[in-house]
Amino acid sequence: MTRRKRNLASDLRGVGRMAVDATLGVTDLVEALHARIARAPVRLGGPVGGAVASVTGRVYRTIRGVTRAVGGGLDATLARLVPLVGEVSDAPARDALLAALNGVLGDYLARSGNPLAIPMRLRSDGVALDLARDALAARIPAPSSTVVVALHGLCMNDRHWSRAGHDHGAALARDLGGSAVHLHYNSGLHVSSNGREFAALLDTLVAAWPVPVARLVLVGHSMGGLVARSAAHYGELAGHRWRGALQSLVFLGTPHQGSPFERGGHGIDLLLEAVPIASPFARLGRVRSAGITDLRHGSVLDDDWEGRDRFARGAGVRHPLPLPVDVACFAIAGSLAATVRGDGHGMRGDGLVPVASALGFHADPRFALGLPATRRWIAPSTGHLGLLASPTVYARVREWLAAAPAAGAPPPAPLADRR
Numbered sequence: 109m110t111r112r113k114r115n116l117a118s119d120l121r122g123v124g125r126m127a128v129d130a131t132l133g134v135t136d137l138v139e140a141l142h143a144r145i146a147r148a149p150v151r152l153g154g155p156v157g158g159a160v161a162s163v164t165g166r167v168y169r170t171i172r173g174v175t176r177a178v179g180g181g182l183d184a185t186l187a188r189l190v191p192l193v194g195e196v197s198d199a200p201a202r203d204a205l206l207a208a209l210n211g212v213l214g215d216y217l218a219r220s221g222n223p224l225a226i227p228m229r230l231r232s233d234g235v236a237l238d239l240a241r242d243a244l245a246a247r248i249p250a251p252s253s254t255v256v257v258a259l260h261g262l263c264m265n266d267r268h269w270s271r272a273g274h275d276h277g278a279a280l281a282r283d284l285g286g287s288a289v290h291l292h293y294n295s296g297l298h299v300s301s302n303g304r305e306f307a308a309l310l311d312t313l314v315a316a317w318p319v320p321v322a323r324l325v326l327v328g329h330s331m332g333g334l335v336a337r338s339a340a341h342y343g344e345l346a347g348h349r350w351r352g353a354l355q356s357l358v359f360l361g362t363p364h365q366g367s368p369f370e371r372g373g374h375g376i377d378l379l380l381e382a383v384p385i386a387s388p389f390a391r392l393g394r395v396r397s398a399g400i401t402d403l404r405h406g407s408v409l410d411d412d413w414e415g416r417d418r419f420a421r422g423a424g425v426r427h428p429l430p431l432p433v434d435v436a437c438f439a440i441a442g443s444l445a446a447t448v449r450g451d452g453h454g455m456r457g458d459g460l461v462p463v464a465s466a467l468g469f470h471a472d473p474r475f476a477l478g479l480p481a482t483r484r485w486i487a488p489s490t491g492h493l494g495l496l497a498s499p500t501v502y503a504r505v506r507e508w509l510a511a512a513p514a515a516g517a518p519p520p521a522p523l524a525d526r527r
Contacts, residue, residue: 203234203265207295211263214296215398226294228305230257230313231266237289239309245318253322254286257310259293261330261361262399266290269329271497276360276505277327283506286323289313295331296397300410303338307348310339314350324353325509329496330461331399333362333439338408340432357431358505359439360495361458364477365465366405406465428474438483438508440501441466442490451481458492483508 217225258277281288442458452463468477
């Protein structure tokens with residue numbers, strides 16, 4: 109099996125572009141801070157006041173010009189080196205670093221054409237799949253009509269599904285007699301942008317799969333569950349072939365109703381903007397990616413963000429998206445609490461996602477997912493990443509999917525909680 113190769117000079121070009129943009133960003137921040145100080149109602153005297161008064165826009169324009177010139181020369185030089193520098197195989201450590209970088213700055217990387225931006229692709233054993241029919245047939249010698257696709261979360265990659273020698277996607281494919289593939293994507297892009305692209309990618313996969321796909325199962329961890337929901341919606345709108353084969357959606361720690369951590373970050377932005385002397389520092393909060401800000405309310409549609417300032421003051425806009433009625437959907441929430449109380453309302457979450465959000469509860473019925481009790485479950489003493497390695501989480505998902513409920517059929521009987 110040939111692993112995908114990366115060029116070191118290409119990586120250096122990406123890092124160089126980020127360094128130039130970071131320098132320009134800091135220059136903007138310092139200039140804005142100086143301007144605020146100069147406009148402060150309290151007169152500054154002594155050396156501080158003199159320094160503020162002496163710094164002009166011309167100085168900052170000079171800094172920007174030099175930075176762009178140096179950065180452009182460095183980028184051009186590295187571009188000429190790309191064909192000359194040897195290539196190295198993708199490594200788990202590099203994949204993890206790029207995944208984290210894309211999660212935080214992925215929209216900027218994609219927008220600026222940075223080589224470090226992760227392109228969406230389906231992978232198997234950490235290697236991208238060629239979605240040509242002959243290539244797939246050669247790569248997957250015993251393809252099944254059941255296909256399980258695993259979607260990772262924010263700042264993660266497909267390799268993160270393998271924890272403690274276990275991979276939910278691969279294990280499900282084995283136990284269901286299917287084939288497993290994993291999605292690798294830039295988690296810093298808007299969820300709906302990834303959802304649309306994933307829907308198109310699945311259509312290509314199903315069309316090229318060596319045998320007709322009769323059963324498609326999507327398993328999403330964290331943000332991956334939101335991407336899966338978005339893809340199901342846009343795939344249906346586009347009339348994609350794969351949509352008819354989609355039988356099950358499984359959500360593990362998915363923030364259907366958003367995450368309080370992103371809402372907290374947005375609150376800090378607003379606080380800094382409200383304090384005149386500190387308002388320039390609010391720009392630092394605006395560095396975080398579109399994917400992260402989508403987690404404020406669990407946004408999965410283009411309409412939630414198109415034509416809007418995602419950092420603007422206000423509660424934000426989210427449009428309801430019910431779960432697809434022709435697909436069996438299941439949700440598992442992790443909880444750091446040792447025992448489960450009732451239906452989970454008011455319970456501690458998994459450290460990142462509240463139980464209520466992961467199970468789709470909402471006071472407004474338009475946003476409540478309405479999953480029946482037999483299709484939702486709380487894993488006690490389980491953190492957000494622990495959902496990927498928990499044997500009881502896997503056992504619950506396996507039993508749900510082994511029942512293979514047809515679309516619209518009654519849900520399976522409740523299972524006794526085990527830990």
